[in-house]
Amino acid sequence: MTKAPVPLNERPRSGPYSGLNANSARRFLTKQFEQAGLEDCEVEALDLVMAATGLSRTELITQGTEFVSPEAFDVLQDYSTRRLSGEPVDHILGWRDFFGRRFAVNSDVLSPRQETEEVLAKGLEMIAEIAAPKVLDLGTGSGAIIVTILCEHENAIGTATDISNKALSIAGENARGHCVANRLSLLKSDWFSHVSGRYDLIISNPPYIDSRAMGLLPNEVAKFDPALALHGGEDGLDPYRLIAARAQDYLVPNGALVLEIGFDQGNAVTALLTKNRWREVQLFHDIFGQHRIMAARSPS
Ligand SMILES: C[S@@+](CC[C@H](N)C(=O)[O-])C[C@H]1O[C@@H](n2cnc3c(N)ncnc32)[C@H](O)[C@@H]1O
Known part of the structure; x- marks a missing residue:
């Protein structure tokens, strides 16, 4: 020993x-x-x-x-x-690297995860041919998704929402740090409650952990990550129900929706999107072979 x-x-x-x-x-x-x-x-x-x-x-x-x-x-x-x-190393350092860039993080936001880089990459792919796409990031947290999109697509215009003022403040710091604040509007909003206009892409990594799994989280997550960023309601699907029902009202014709999902939620989220008449509903694997990314086009 x-x-x-x-x-x-x-x-x-x-x-x-x-x-x-x-x-x-x-x-x-x-x-x-x-x-x-x-x-x-x-x-x-x-x-x-x-x-x-x-x-x-x-x-x-x-x-x-x-x-x-x-x-x-x-x-x-x-x-x-x-x-x-048990404090996560990102919180101790105050930053996390995401898609090759450094983002400020603290206990008010979820540190952006590796699988989210693939969600973001799918979003970028779906707006690649659009000269100046308008992008809405729902539940932006640290702002890692929207700030990276604005960095990677230099003519994109972004709106990022969160229900947490503290998260919006970190997202603002990251937008300024990466010099894209002039192309980003930050909005305190309960999902779509304060959103207006139409977008080419709506992207979101919403909270998706169900109530039972919330009780089984490792200490490091339960104690140090904000519950608001994790809990997706009794069955973990509340945000997807709302997004599947309402996102089409905020998309241009043929607009794109890209969502991160829990590894076991592919069938349930596909069913929600199909029920709400989304087109080209597709489920993608992450690099670990898990179904973590959903993409769809707005209903006609
Ligand atoms: C899983 S975290 C994702 C954070 C970041 N987008 C990422 O991928 O790293 C979910 C985010 O949704 C936000 N959120 C939770 N409930 C919300 C609501 N009702 N309306 C808007 N945002 C909400 C949380 O504050 C949190 O920042």
């Missing part, structure tokens, strides 16, 4: 006495995280050490054997305690 590493808060704090340089700090955190049963331990340890020491990946190679400063040591100690108590 491997011996548990000595926790950082039981080590001497300063310089050489801490016995830590950036490389050994990285190995140390990795081991601690592995022993705590966390995933992606090496990547998380690397990100946390880079953030605490201010060293880039390259500098870690050239300066990784220099001792960690007392200040960086304190920061690392704080990061390690928080991560081991």
Whole structure:
């Protein structure tokens, strides 16, 4: 059995006495995280050490054997305690990379997930031929979807809604950070309640976890992600029911709808769209082979 590493808060704090340089700090955190049963331990340890020491990946190679400063040591100690108590690494760092760009995140928003990159890619594909598409992102959270669309399609015009003011504030920060705020309207809205106009694409990753699964969420999600971003009602389908029934009123003729769905919701969401006369209803796999992406065209 491997011996548990000595926790950082039981080590001497300063310089050489801490016995830590950036490389050994990285190995140390990795081991601690592995022993705590966390995933992606090496990547998380690397990100946390880079953030605490201010060293880039390259500098870690050239300066990784220099001792960690007392200040960086304190920061690392704080990061390690928080991560081991279940706080997601994105919240500790304050950012998450999404589709090659860095987005500010905090406990008010869901950190954008890898599968959402594929939803976004499908949305981009559906507006690729339109010179200046109008795009509506429902439940924008960090704004990762709409901000990326505006970055990737330089003539696109976006509207992003959320029911959470705090989420809208982060989305605004990300839009400014990526220089697209001049093409984005942020709207506090309960789904379509304050939306007007017609769009070429409506895209959404709504909350889709059902009530039973909400009670079984891992601590890391249950404690640190906003419930508002997760719970989709008793059967997890409430937002899809509403979107399937109403989105067509906000689309141009032949407008596109792209939705992220839970891995087991493909049949149910297909049925909702078909019942509401959507055309070209299609279900796509993500890279893990799960049905996570739905696309459709507005009813004629
Ligand atoms: C699953 S998160 C998605 C966040 C972001 N779009 C993403 O993909 O990372 C769902 C978002 O829907 C928002 N939301 C929940 N209920 C809503 C409602 N009634 N109207 C508008 N937005 C809502 C939540 O605040 C949250 O930001």
